[in-house]
Amino acid sequence: MDILAYTMEELLDPTHLIEGERYEFVLEIAVDEEDELYTEGGLEIRLIVAKKGDEFSIANYFITAKAEEGLLDFALEEDEEKMILHFCQEHIITGE
Template sequence: MDILAYTMEEILDPTNIIEGQRFEFLLDINVDEDDELYTEGGIEIRAIVAKKDDELALANYFITAKASGKLLDFALEDDEEEMILTFCKERIAAGE
């Protein structure tokens, strides 16, 4: 699994109900054909990263088929989640 491109946006909470910061990443993902995540046309992962007290965590993510926009019912493996979180941490740190 490779991240080809991404966008990052801070999610603002005007109500101040959510503690800390939230960032939304839209990741363009390339996976091998033999991977269970493989979908013709590619996939995107929308990842929500939470930052509180200098701790970052993957709060949630959604996997979508790029060609159809259909939400896929797959879960990432632990090492894939860690890879995405590490990628996001690096981009958040660079943006500060």
């Protein structure tokens, strides 16, 4: 799995009901044709990353087939989640 492009936006909670910070990422990804996630036209992962103190976690994510704009009923593998969380964490810390 390769991340080709991304967007990041901090989600603000004017009510202050949610502890910590939340960031929305949209990742454009490419996977090998042999991967069960492979979809012609490419994939997009939309996820919410939570930051509480020095801890980061994925609060939620959705995988979308870009060509069909439909949600896919797949879950990421643990190593894929870790790789994506690390990518997002680095971009939150650097502010890029």
